[in-house]
Amino acid sequence: MTLLTADRAAQAVVPVQRRAVEPAAVPATAVGSAPAPLLRVAGVSLEYRTPERVVRATHRVDFDVYEADRFVLLGPSGCGKSTLLKAVAGFIAPIEGEIVLGGVPVREPGPDRIVVFQEFDQLPPWKTVAQNVVFPLRASGVLGRREAEARARHYIDKVGLSQFADSYPHQLSGGMKQRVAIARALAMQPKILLMDEPFAALDALTRRKMQEELLALWDEVRFTLLFVTHSIEEALVVGNRVALLSPHPGRVRAEVNSHDFDLHSVGSSAFQEAVQRLHERLFESDPNAAPGTPAAPR
Numbered sequence: 001m002t003l004l005t006a007d008r009a010a011q012a013v014v015p016v017q018r019r020a021v022e023p024a025a026v027p028a029t030a031v032g033s034a035p036a037p038l039l040r041v042a043g044v045s046l047e048y049r050t051p052e053r054v055v056r057a058t059h060r061v062d063f064d065v066y067e068a069d070r071f072v073l074l075g076p077s078g079c080g081k082s083t084l085l086k087a088v089a090g091f092i093a094p095i096e097g098e099i100v101l102g103g104v105p106v107r108e109p110g111p112d113r114i115v116v117f118q119e120f121d122q123l124p125p126w127k128t129v130a131q132n133v134v135f136p137l138r139a140s141g142v143l144g145r146r147e148a149e150a151r152a153r154h155y156i157d158k159v160g161l162s163q164f165a166d167s168y169p170h171q172l173s174g175g176m177k178q179r180v181a182i183a184r185a186l187a188m189q190p191k192i193l194l195m196d197e198p199f200a201a202l203d204a205l206t207r208r209k210m211q212e213e214l215l216a217l218w219d220e221v222r223f224t225l226l227f228v229t230h231s232i233e234e235a236l237v238v239g240n241r242v243a244l245l246s247p248h249p250g251r252v253r254a255e256v257n258s259h260d261f262d263l264h265s266v267g268s269s270a271f272q273e274a275v276q277r278l279h280e281r282l283f284e285s286d287p288n289a290a291p292g293t294p295a296a297p298r
C-alpha cells in the first residue's frame with residue numbers, strides 16, 4: 001500500500017454534509033464503478049427504553065458498506081457504536097430509518113451476520129477449538145458433519161491454530177481465543193463480519209499482531225467487515241473507510257478514506273497528521289448538537 005501524502009490525508013476528512021457532492025471514502029470495490037451497497041444504514045435512530053427513561057443512542061445515522069469494504073465505526077465511548085453493530089446484527093430495531101443487507105431489510109439476527117465481541121469468554125469452554133468452529137455450522141444447518149469439519153479445519157488453519165484444534169479455550173491465550181472467534185465467524189461465510197472492539201482487551205503487542213493477521217486474512221478471503229473501535233490508530237490501520245461518530249447520541253460527522261494506510265504507515269508523518277486531524281474532527285464542538293450535548297471525550 002502507498003502512503004497518503006499530508007495533503008491527501010488532509011483532504012481525506014470530508015464533512016458529512018458534503019458527501020453527496022464530494023465522496024471521499026472509496027469503497028474497496030467501487031473504484032471506477034458504482035455498485036449497489038451491500039449494507040445500507042439509512043437515517044437510523046436507536047433508543048433504549050426503560051420504565052424510568054429513554055436513552056437515544058444514535059441519531060439519524062447514514063452509511064453504506066460495499067462488498068469487501070473494511071468499514072470502521074469510530075467514536076468516543078457512549079456514542080452508540082456497539083448499539084449500531086447490534087442493530088445491524090438484528091438484535092435491536094431502529095425507531096426510525098432502515099438497515100438493508102443485500103437488498104433485504106434487517107429484521108432479526110441471521111447467519112449472514114456474525115459478530116465477534118471483545119470478551120474472551122465468547123467460546124463455550126466445554127468445546128474444543130474444532131468443536132467451537134463446527135458448532136454454528138451444524139446448528140444453523142449450513143453444512144453436514146463432514147463438510148462442517150472440513151470447513152472448520154480450513155479456517156482454523158487460516159488463523160494459524162491447526163496445532164490447537166483439540167485444545168480447550170482455557171488452554172489458549174486471549175489472542176488465540178480471538179483467533180478462534182474469528183475462524184468461527186469466517187467459517188460461516190457471512191455476508192458481513194461484525195467486530196465490536198475485538199482487540200481492545202489485548203496487550204499492545206498482541207493487538208498489533210492481531211490487526212496484522214486480520215488484514216492478511218482479508219487479503220486472502222476478501223470478506224466484508226464492519227469494525228467498531230474508539231482507537232483512531234486502529235481505525236486507520238484496519239479500515240479502508242472510516243465513519244466518525246459524534247459524542248452521544250452518535251451521528252455521522254464525516255467519512256474518511258483510509259485505504260492507503262497499514263501497520264507500516266504508523267510511524268509516518270502522513271499517518272500522524274491523519275490521526276491528529278481525526279482527533280480534532282471527532283472532538284470539535286458540533287454546531288448541530290442539542291444544547292448540553294458534550295463535545296469532548298468522557
Ligand SMILES: Nc1ncnc2c1ncn2[C@@H]1O[C@H](COP(=O)(O)OP(=O)(O)OP(=O)(O)O)[C@@H](O)[C@H]1O
Pocket residue numbers: 048049055056057075076077078079080081082083084230248
Ligand atoms: N442496555 C442498555 N440500556 C440503556 N442504555 C444503554 C444500554 N446499552 C447502552 N446504553 C446507552 O446507549 C448509549 C450508547 O451505548 P453504546 O454501548 O452503543 O456506546 P459505544 O459507543 O459502543 O460505547 P463504548 O465504546 O464505551 O463501548 C450510551 O449512552 C449507553 O449508556
